[in-house]
Structure formats: structure tokens, C-alpha cells
Amino acid sequence: MPEDILVKNGRIIDPSQGIDGIGDILIEGGKIVKIVRQMGPPESLRLSGAESDRATVNKGKDNSLKNYRTAALPHCRTIDATGLYVLPGLVDMHVHLREPGFEHKETIKTGTMAAVKGGITSVCCMPNTNPVNDNAVITGFIVRKALEDGMCSVYPIGAITKGQKGEELAEFGMMIGAGCVAFSDDGMPVMNSLIMRRALEYSRMFGIPIISHCEDLNLSEGGVINEGGLSATLGLRGIPAVAEDVMVARDIMLAEFTGGKLHIAHVSTEGSVRLIRQAKERGVNVTAETCPHYFTITEDGVKGYNTNAKVNPPLRTQGDIEAIEEGLRDGTINVIATDHAPHHRDEKLREFDKAPSGISGLETSLSLSLRLVHEGILSMSQLIEKMAFNPAKILGLNAGTLKTGSDADITIVDMDREFKVEPDKFISKGKNTPFEGWVLKGMPVITICKGKIFDWGIDE
């Protein structure tokens, strides 16, 4: 039984309840039992609209923790969060945990530990394991292994098609029964439009999303970086932005036609943002995510043939970064996920053409994204919507919120603390990051998962 915890005096942000203000959170038995406004200026805690008459935040005489039974108990541990942000634990809906089959790259244990270090308390793992998570037995294995080894909550995403081959639908119903929360052939886009149509149609009866990795494999064939002046200069085969855009367009039209629930993975291009924005204006049931690297670093990251900056879709241009930031700002892009893709060092130490694609992202995701808050592109509340509340809502998870009765998944963030990205210190087995040596401002200092405290050195 986890200890009772009192997180005191932090600036609590919870978009699910419209909370932004200084207060205390009380945790009992791994659940959130109360959020209490601290003594202080009344304007420090603001409730928005419809939420304001709810009793989640106590006003008036109930504002002192002395009134709570547990506060007096000796085993209640107190965390002083003065000057820190107290946020719902982050939900990362796009992660590769590599188990089963690629345990040299990552395991459920190391991947979830890395997640917790990054302030993430729920991860959704992609099905491109070996064997592929395309049936209830594999889903069951992942769920069980996560209960044994996992440091945080793990929600499997099943394959759309058997073996991710793009030919035959996998058993959605049985996999949902075993714990799958969405379907995706991530990395192996469904090229056959008819199969994609069927997937979007069939998934309607379950109300869960189809996550599309949008890439026209004919247009991207052999490509390893963004197509343009740089690919010509480096002599590397390019993947044009339009290879993503045409598939985003196709999948939006199929979602519109079928009424299925579509989620576009890792948006990297200006064109995708525009297409998704237009689709949302028409009322199409589409949501979208991007990853920190797509709004942080341009294709220039690959200069010098740096395989750690090789990722699919590839890093793009400054114009794409600006379009993605605008998409995040105006709500076109609902979610920030990592697409955490750990690889073994030896695998990245290869010819650029042959090195695998992917960035190890769990331990830098929040810090990279906090730039958006520092620069005023998003408010903290909007950022947390995209990193916790929205992904949970899209997938129907009971996570990403500080509501009373929820699991005590909490991330405590020091906005001013700087840290240097040192891949050798990553908990993840994947040291593959293009951000080596970067100094980032703002980082998670304590993560609480279901009432269990992981302290990353708040006292240092």
C-alpha cells in the first residue's frame, strides 16, 4: 500500500478541471483524494466556467489541511512544491518499448523507467515488436509484463493488420479485450486504401482510433532525410514532404467517408498541418500529434551524417517548424507524443543509409516542449492538455487528470532548472538523441506514479 502523500504549496495545473493556482494535493492509497487551495491571494487559484461550482477545489473555511484526517497521521509524507509546477502525470501515446523481440534496444522495464524520469506516467506502446502485437496473446503478454516490470501505466496499441503487412485486419475486438487502446501499423503505413477504409469502418463499433503513420512508400522509397537542398548537398536520398501530405489527405478523406476515428501520428510537415486544420473545420473526426523533435530541430541536424538525427518522418525545415508551432497554438495539433524509438548504439553506428530511424525521446520530451511555454507559444495549461489530458481523452484512458478519485499520477516540474542532455545518463537503453550536449530549461524533478514517488533530485 503506497504511503499517503501531501504535495504542498505547488502551482497546480489541471486542464481537465480548469485549475491553475497555488494549492495542495492530498494522496491516499495511490489515489488523489483532495485538491486544496492554499492560504494566499484568492486570485492564485482560478476556476474556469462550468467547472467553477464543483467542489474539487475547496473554498472558504475548508481551505486548511488541518481539517483533513490524514494530514495529522505520522506516515503522511510531505513534498514541498513551493515554486514548482504540479501537473497531472504526462501521457505519451506514441512509444516503442521494443519488448518482446528487441530487448537489446529497450525493455518494458527500462522504457517505463525512462518515461517516469521524463515525467511521463502513462505510455502507449506501438505494435512493431517481434512478434508483432497483432493478436490478443501478444497484447496479454505486454500487459502482464508491464504489471510485473513496469514503473508506470502501459497501454498497448495493436496492429491494424496481421503482421503489419497491410493485407488483413487484425482481431480488433479480441485485442481490445486484452487491453489494446488503439490500432496502428506504425512505421509500416497501410498503403492499400481499401484496407484503410475497412479499418476505419470496422473500428467504429469499438469507438477507438486508428492511428496512421502517413507515408506514401512509393514517394519515400529509399529516402533517409528530408528532400530538398540539403539532401542534394549531402547526396542522401530525400523523402519529400508530399509523401506525408498525400497520405494525410487520403486518410482524412477516408475518415470523412467512413465516419471512423482517425489520429494522425507524428505530423512533420506544413502541408499536413494545413490539411488537418481544414478537415477539422469541416468536422471530420480527426486528431493529430507531433513530436518534440519536429518543432525543435531542422533537417540541419543530420549534417555530418549524424545518424542520431535520422528519424522517420525526417526532420524538416524552419517553415515546417513554424507551421507546427502554429498548429499547436491554434489547436490543430492536439497531442505532443515522443515517438520514442530507442536503438542500440551499434545499430546507429552504421552507414547513414542503413542506420535505423528513430530518436530516444522520453527523457527530453517535457524539457524540449517547455520551450513552447517559455516562448509564449502555449500556456502551461495548453501544453499539459497536449501532453496529458488530450491523449488520455482520445484513447479513453483514465489518466491525464488530477480529479478526485483518479490514480495519483503527478509530475512536479521546475521551470527554471537547466539540465544538459547527456545520453550516457539516459535510463533508456536508447542513447540515440540529436540533442546531445543541449542545455534545456525546465525539467521534471519528481514523478509520482499511482502514489509511488520517484524523486530525481529536487534537493540537489
Add this chain to the structure above:
Amino acid sequence: MFNIWRASRNRMISGLKSKDLLGIKDISVEEIDLILDTASGFKDVLGRDIKKVPALRGKTTVNLFFEPSTRTRTSFELAAKRLSTDVINFSVPTSSIVKGESLIDTALTIQALGADFVVIRHSSSGVPHMLSRYLGASVINAGDGTNEHPTQALLDAFTIKERKGRLSDLKIAIVGDVLHSRVAKSNIYLLTKFNADIRLIGPPTLIPDMRGYGVEVFYDMDDGLRDVDVIMMLRIQMERQGKGFFPSTMEYFKYWGLDMGRLKLAKRDAMVMHPGPMNRGIEISSDAIGCPQSVILDQVTNGIAVRMAVMYLLTGRGESA
């Protein structure tokens, strides 16, 4: 001994900045001039009865060719031997690379063998760059993927300079599959450093985005060839045909093949160049290959002198020996 002394006397620099020659992109005009001047000294050596100098005696050159090559490998081998280095040839079918040894392990093994020069050709762009970070030896890029082929550009520049006396203020047409051509890339980088006027000629499917280099693009070869001083033809790789870059070799020759009729559009003394190997009748007609303006065989000879100069300058960096 050679007129390299003469060449380097009036110069700001006496050697190359890097231990490696990975590409033309990152070397300076001064370094290129130094290489070309040094090469002309070595070309004199190649004309003698005894075509060998002891300059690099005791050094070891490893030719590491991951991709088949006859002329470039032979040229490097001869250059190395003319400088009195010992030469070892590693080629893919006989080496442990086919046994699954990683690139890094192969490189470290060669390092342990005590090589001073590692000449690398590989089908993936960037491999020489990557290996140079692990090797103490001088790495010379003998062609990497579709990135660069620096010694080819240097020997082309040497050949142009030999005929025209200069590199600047020339109109130079590069014709054909620029997209996949490391030769074209290195030539563009080199010649634009000397303010030559570059025209890329070919089908839109085979012309990459090189706007940053101030080149002009012509899809119509007749327009592009008008009044040029130099015509550089590129090899068309047969496997491109099935990939939709152009419909057939017949149609390709009709629009972008060099024959005597088209040659007349260029200046009367325009040079005809080709890095080889050639596809006769596909990108260039036999008449054009054999015409008096053709310097295709001079390019081969000059290649040895230029590669000697590169190796020589990478070792002593021009200061001793």
C-alpha cells in the same frame, strides 16, 4: 626536384588543413590551387623514363573499395606506387565485409595494420566521413554514394586548366543524371568556388535542387549548350530506366545525348569531357568521344598526377620531404 617548390613559394598556405580529403565542399580555393599546382609537378614526373619518386617511401596505402571500380582504384594504386608507398587492395568479395563485419570493425582492423592512407569508395554517402572519425590515417574519398568524388573534380579542374589556362569565367555545361552523380556534385562545388558559370542540363527528373549554388538549369540541351567552353557528360546508369526517371535510352539520347550536331552549338574550341565509364550511343556518340575536342583520355592520365598531389600534400602537408 619538382616544380611544386616553385608553386608553393609564393603561397599563403603550404599544406592542406585537414588530415583527410572527404569532399570539395569544405576545402578552400587556396587548397585547390595548391593541389592543382602540385599535380602539375607530378605530371612532369609521369612523363619521365623513371616514373617514380621516393617521396612517400615506407608509407602504406589501403584501397578500401566497397563498390566495384576499375579506373579509380587503378588510378589510386598507380598514384600510390609512383610515390613509393606500399599498396594493399581490399575489395568487397574477398574481404570479411561479406562475412558481416561492421564498417567500424573493418576500419579499426585497417588502422591496426598500420595504414597511412585509406582510400574509400562506398555506395552510401557519408561513409568516408564517418570512418575518418575513427581512423588516424588520412582518409581519401574515392566516391561515396551520391555525395562527392573529390579527386575526380580535381582532375577535371586540372584538365580544364591545362587547356583553358583558367577555371574562372568559363561557361561549363554538366549534362545528364546530376541527381545521382557524385562527380557532378564535386564539380559544381569546385567550379563555383572559382566563379565558373555552371549550367545543369538534363530531364527535370534528374536535376536536383542546387539553387543554393547559383547554377542555371536547362531542360533543353540545345539552349544549354550554346556558347559553352566545356561540356561535361555524365554516365547514365542503366538501372535508372526502369525507375521512371526517363522512358527509354532511345528517348534519352534524342534529348540529352551528345553528338556532333549538338557539339557545334558550343564554342568552336569547347572541350568534351566524360568521367567514364561511357555508354556509347546512350549519352554520347562515338564521334563525339573521338573528336579532337575530346579530352576524355587526358582526364585519365591527369587523374594519377592529381591523386599523387593529394596524397603528397596530406602526408607532409607540403612542409617537408
